[in-house]
Amino acid sequence: NAGVTQTPKFRVLKTGQSMTLLCAQDMNHEYMYWYRQDPGMGLRLIHYSVGEGTTAKGEVPDGYNVSRLKKQNFLLGLESAAPSQTSVYFCASIMREGTTEAFFGQGTRLTVV
Amino acid sequence: LAKTTQPISMDSYEGQEVNITCSHNNIATNDYITWYQQFPSQGPRFIIQGYKTKVTNEVASLFIPADRKSSTLSLPRVSLSDTAVYYCLVGDFGGRDDKIIFGKGTRLHILP
Numbered sequence: 702n703a704g705v706t707q708t709p710k711f712r713v714l715k716t717g718q719s720m721t722l723l724c725a726q727d728m729n730h731e732y733m734y735w736y737r738q739d740p741g742m743g744l745r746l747i748h749y750s751v752g753e754g755t756t757a758k759g760e761v762p763d764g765y766n767v768s769r770l771k772k773q774n775f776l777l778g779l780e781s782a783a784p785s786q787t788s789v790y791f792c793a794s795i796m797r798e799g800t801t802e803a804f805f806g807q808g809t810r811l812t813v814v
Numbered sequence: 815l816a817k818t819t820q821p822i823s824m825d826s827y828e829g830q831e832v833n834i835t836c837s838h839n840n841i842a843t844n845d846y847i848t849w850y851q852q853f854p855s856q857g858p859r860f861i862i863q864g865y866k867t868k869v870t871n872e873v874a875s876l877f878i879p880a881d882r883k884s885s886t887l888s889l890p891r892v893s894l895s896d897t898a899v900y901y902c903l904v905g906d907f908g909g910r911d912d913k914i915i916f917g918k919g920t921r922l923h924i925l926p
Contacts, residue, residue: 734914743901744858744916751912759913791857793914801848801907803914805857 703727707792707806714782714813722777722809724792732795733775734759734803735767737788744791750775782813815911816841816904823921832889834920836902839883844906847878847885852899852919861900862887889922897924 708723724733731752736744746759750769764786766778775794779786792806819837826832838847846865850858862869864876864885875888889896901919905911 732912736916743899743918746913746915749913757912760915789855793857795907795914801846801863801903801905802860803850803858803907805859808855808857 705794705804705806707809711810718782719780724775726794730794730796734793735777736791739788784813787813818902820902820920825923827925829891832892834887837884838904841882841904845904848903849887850901892924894924
């Protein structure tokens with residue numbers, strides 16, 4: 702039982718390049734989330750999904766797109782990376798009802814140069 | 815989601831009990847109080863959740879007064895490894911609230 706797995710763990714991009722971050726969970730959770738965390742700051746919600754085929758905007762959605770084609774996977778895309786998107790990205794999942802316990806991945810450290 | 819207020823930072827010494835208080839004046843009837851811990855370079859980890867009175871597990875205790883407008887996370891006999899950021903979240907996650915929004919948290923620094 703792997704929990705929440707993020708791929709890749711590290712990445713360096715040049716400005717203007719695109720990439721996709723993958724979040725996979727094997728707990729059959731309904732809700733999934735993408736956050737970014739800048740140095741010394743709290744987590745900020747980028748996008749989230751309440752179920753397969755659904756996505757919604759969080760606090761800081763600009764410059765990112767997401768897709769949830771399969772229940773277990775939540776993809777975060779950067780179409781044209783900018784240095785301001787240099788951050789650590791965390792994915793999380795939660796069961797739909799009766800719990801407040803979210804499970805987080807190990808993070809993806811992204812640097813845009 | 816209920817707005818929460820917690821201290822930005824706290825210092826304590828090894829072996830002491832640490833209490834971190836979170837204020838949430840507009841908590842709703844169905845809201846639960848949840849605390850997360852985050853070590854550097856790691857994702858947050860669920861510590862404890864509660865609805866009212868007192869909850870205790872192997873890591874911490876959570877005290878919630880009758881009016882539920884605040885809560886206190888208590889860490890018994892802390893060690894250096896308890897140095898982390900602690901987040902207080904209040905909401906009906908998985909129910910009324912879809913979003914899980916983190917505040918700035920409390921940066922706890924344990925001194926030897």
